[in-house]
Structures are given as C-alpha cells and as structure tokens.
Amino acid sequence: MRSKFRMLTIMVTTIVMIFVFAGCGNSAKSVKGETFDGGNIEVFVPEGWKAFHGADVFGDYEEGYDPNTVSIGKGAESELDLFNKPMVHITYSGKDRTLSMPSKELYKDGKDIEDIKTSDHTWRGYTATSVGYPIAVLFTEDGDEQIQAAVTLENGDEKISLEDSDVLAILEGIKVKK
Structure with missing residues (x-):
C-alpha cells in the first residue's frame, strides 16, 4: 500500500512539474502585441505599451528619425510619457556604427x-541606479551587429522587472532587418 501511494505521489509531482515548467518557458511567447x-x-510591442522612433537630433537620416533607435513605454500615450513611465530604449549598431557595453x-x-x-x-x-531610478542595461552582439x-x-508609480513576460517578449522580439 505504501509503495502504491509513493508511486502515485511521484506521478502527480512529475505531472505538476511538467505543467509548471511548460508554462514558464512560454510566458514571453504568450504575450499579445504587434511588431513595430x-x-x-x-x-x-506588447499590448499596453507604445513604441516611438528615435529622434533624429542632428538631421542625419532621410527618414526624419533615427532608424537605429526605438523607445517602448509601458502605458505611454505620447513620447512625453517616456519621462514618467517604465520603458525599454533599444539601440542597434552595425558595421558602420560601433556600440560598447556602457560601464556600470x-x-x-x-x-x-x-x-x-x-x-x-x-x-x-547589470542593474544600477540612474538619477534616483532603478535601471537595467543589457547588451548583446552577433558579429558586427550590436544591440x-x-x-x-x-x-x-509604475514598476517593471526583467522577469516580466512583457519585458522578455520585447527582448525576444528584437530583430535586425536584413
């Protein structure tokens, strides 16, 4: 009787673990949104977030915006909201423009x-504090391409974390156009 109970306990635990791990691995993939x-x-860009082109500060780009930079704000309605909402600021560089990992x-x-x-x-x-606010700075490279x-x-009043499914979906969804 005891061995049957033990076997049943092991089976139930295994099934629960399979569902838990399956759910963890797909959390970013289940986020709804659209590509910008x-x-x-x-x-x-997950639902509830809004993306904005990078500013062409020096008038360098014929598009009228910096095609290497995108900012995505949680709950943002306009670009001004990026100053008071959690956000992800993404910068891309290729062969013609090198980035380096900013020093913590x-x-x-x-x-x-x-x-x-x-x-x-x-x-x-790494994580750090910038102007009194917690930030994370992330960097990846593939050959000559850096993000x-x-x-x-x-x-x-809002917070996000690197473990949030929205943030993971943003990181997962960054694609360099060829």
Whole structure:
C-alpha cells in the first residue's frame, strides 16, 4: 500500500512539474502585441505599451528619425510619457556604427546580472541606479551587429522587472532587418 501511494505521489509531482515548467518557458511567447518597424530593426510591442522612433537630433537620416533607435513605454500615450513611465530604449549598431557595453561605474550601485537568453540573443548586463531610478542595461552582439537595451525599471508609480513576460517578449522580439 505504501509503495502504491509513493508511486502515485511521484506521478502527480512529475505531472505538476511538467505543467509548471511548460508554462514558464512560454510566458514571453504568450504575450499579445504587434511588431513595430523601427527602420533597421523591428521590435515587438506588447499590448499596453507604445513604441516611438528615435529622434533624429542632428538631421542625419532621410527618414526624419533615427532608424537605429526605438523607445517602448509601458502605458505611454505620447513620447512625453517616456519621462514618467517604465520603458525599454533599444539601440542597434552595425558595421558602420560601433556600440560598447556602457560601464556600470557610470551609475550608482551597479551590479552584474545573470545572462538573459532569448532565441536569437544572449543578453549581458547589470542593474544600477540612474538619477534616483532603478535601471537595467543589457547588451548583446552577433558579429558586427550590436544591440543595447536600457530598461527603466521604475518610473512614476509604475514598476517593471526583467522577469516580466512583457519585458522578455520585447527582448525576444528584437530583430535586425536584413
């Protein structure tokens, strides 16, 4: 009787673990949203977030915006909301424009984080505090192509984390256009 109970317990535990692990692995893939064409990159924008082209500060691009930069704000309605909402700022560089991993020493309380793996990239980075707000700076490269994602983790009354399915879906959905 005891061995039957033990066997049943093992089977139930195994089934529960399968469902738990299956759910964890698909959390970013189950996020609804749409793709935003940033120019040289496409990014996934979850529902409840809004994407904006990077500003062409020096008038360098015929598109009228920087095709290498996209900002995505949670709950943003306009670009001004990026100043008071959590956001992900994505910058791409190819052969003609090199990025480098920004030093965590530029910020307060910089701490390395574990790599974040998506299907196309492995993101290295750190968390820190910038102007009193918690941030994460992530960086990935593939040959001559580099992508940096600066994540404002808290802004105003709202917070996000690197474990949020929306944030993981954004990282997963960054694609370089060929």
